[in-house]
Amino acid sequence: MLFEAMTALAAAGGSAVVQAAGTDAWNGFRGRVAALFGRGDARREAAELERLDHTAQALTAAGDEAPAQRARQEGAWAARFEGLLENLDEAERDQVVGELRSLLAFVAETTGDAVVGTGKATAREGGSAVTGIKRSGEAAGGPARAANTGDAEATGAGSSAVSGIVHER
Structure with missing residues (x-):
């Protein structure tokens, strides 16, 4: 996978986390994201659930700082998705890319449309x-x-x- 495509997909993942937080889609979405990062390890999955809950709480409590908090959280999650993709072998990366695309489709279907980092x-x-x-x-x-x-x-x-x-x- 090209670096630019991987970066764009990771950025879309970060945006999806922020977009889904606080919506009816959140519980199902957060479980799928935690499983994606946990990769079968229950402890890692639980830690990701805590991170996701912290994100949702930070966004809810942001008040006047909501735009800045959204940007911070999007960036943090984009970096996490990018790190995940970078540290997998090609076969695992292809599987995770498919799972991440499925998550993005889920968020778009349940919370609206999102687009990040398009070309010309x-x-x-x-x-x-x-x-x-x-x-x-x-x-x-x-x-x-x-x-x-x-x-x-x-x-x-x-x-x-x-x-x-x-x-x-």
């Missing part, structure tokens, strides 16, 4: 380019969060580009 996209000749979240129709699908989205550029008649979040009805 260019739309030409009536095409569409998205480096964030583009929603269409009436269904909002929960909250949407976008961080560090890349550049989206539209050239030519009828082309459109989105960097960040847009909801078209």
Whole structure:
């Protein structure tokens, strides 16, 4: 797995922890994250559950400091996911990547959309380019969060580009 892809996946994992905290999805999510880090070791899994609970408590108690606390927690968990992925052999890493992607899908389905660290996209000749979240129709699908989205550029008649979040009805 390319370093950039691994870093982006780890960042998305950190965002997912923060996004899920305090939602109805939290209990199921935190158990899956703890199992991912525990790798079959009950003591490590219990320690991860404590870390996750500390994260949820810190976010709940943040008050006016909520944006800064969210950023700190996202960064801390992104670093933990990145460290986990870096310290596995290729076969284990592939398994954990699959599990992490499953967790990200779970959070997106239960708490809304999230996108982190996208690249550059260019739309030409009536095409569409998205480096964030583009929603269409009436269904909002929960909250949407976008961080560090890349550049989206539209050239030519009828082309459109989105960097960040847009909801078209």
